[in-house]
Amino acid sequence: MFALEKKSFWMLLGAIIVMASGAAxxxxxxxxxxxxxxxxxxxxxxxxxxHAPSDAIVLFNGKDLSAFENGEKWLIEDGYAxxxxxxxxxxxxxxxxxxxxxxxxxxEVKGDGQGRGNSGIYLMGKxxxxxxxxxxxxxxxxxQCGAVYKQQPPTVNACRKPGEWQSYDIIFExxxxxxxxxxKTAAFVTVLQNGVLLHNHLELQGGTFWDQPPHYESxxxxxxxxxxxxxxxxxxxxxxIRENINPLVGTLPEKKEEAKGSL
Ligand code: MG
Numbered sequence: 001m002f003a004l005e006k007k008s009f010w011m012l013l014g015a016i017i018v019m020a021s022g023a024a025x026x027x028x029x030x031x032x033x034x035x036x037x038x039x040x041x042x043x044x045x046x047x048x049x050x051h052a053p054s055d056a057i058v059l060f061n062g063k064d065l066s067a068f069e070n071g072e073k074w075l076i077e078d079g080y081a082x083x084x085x086x087x088x089x090x091x092x093x094x095x096x097x098x099x100x101x102x103x104x105x106x107x108e109v110k111g112d113g114q115g116r117g118n119s120g121i122y123l124m125g126k127x128x129x130x131x132x133x134x135x136x137x138x139x140x141x142x143x144q145c146g147a148v149y150k151q152q153p154p155t156v157n158a159c160r161k162p163g164e165w166q167s168y169d170i171i172f173e174x175x176x177x178x179x180x181x182x183x184k185t186a187a188f189v190t191v192l193q194n195g196v197l198l199h200n201h202l203e204l205q206g207g208t209f210w211d212q213p214p215h216y217e218s219x220x221x222x223x224x225x226x227x228x229x230x231x232x233x234x235x236x237x238x239x240x241i242r243e244n245i246n247p248l249v250g251t252l253p254e255k256k257e258e259a260k261g262s263l
Pocket of ligand 1: 128
């Protein structure tokens with residue numbers, strides 16, 4: 001008998017709590033909806049450490065560099081490609097993009113400063129995100145690994161040891177130019193090294209040059225991607241690029257109706 005009363009007590013208490021909590025979250029407003037009719041985001045396979053996302057263009061999958069001019073010059077071994085004799089340039093041009101690159105500076109340390117594990121990712125062949133062995137290797141800060149060369153040092157030095165595999169994930173917004181060649185919209189870049197943010201939507205001051213201050217020179221909306229040969233046997237693997245990084249565009253049907261009615 002006592003057990004039954006105890007059970008009833010807890011059931012009653014439970015009901016009171018549920019009712020009270022319901023009252024606490026109840027609001028006299030309708031759910032907000034933007035009214036925008038969005039296209040459905042495409043369904044993709046995001047891939048994993050070994051496989052690119054299904055909507056990416058694979059530039060190097062460990063087997064050949066046929067996506068690049070001069071790719072045949074590089075040493076390809078055990079799933080990686082090693083700088084040899086020339087820089088390589090994609091046959092296909094790209095504009096705004098998301099780029100994934102894995103690289104390893106030479107395990108055997110030779111040279112110092114800019115002469116150690118130097119290579120680089122040249123977005124549109126013009127805007128270099130530096131690759132360098134910056135593990136206990138000082139150089140000018142806007143030239144160390146992860147720098148936008150001679151424009152902006154990385155926010156942190158996130159380098160792994162020589163010979164260890166590292167990654168760059170780069171989101172690049174291509175610049176736009178007016179018909180008269182003047183700059184309409186600057187380029188922007190976001191860079192993560194080994195998953196760590198180095199640059200957050202950084203506005204580029206122009207092309208990256210060794211012997212000139214940065215400046216823009218009008219160019220096409222899409223240009224090939226270049227990977228630098230700086231005389232050091234830096235290795236690469238798992239390179240892929242995604243072109244469509246623009247936000248989805250929705251429509252506002254209500255506003256269209258209003259426009260029709262006013263005619
Ligand atoms: Mg370089």
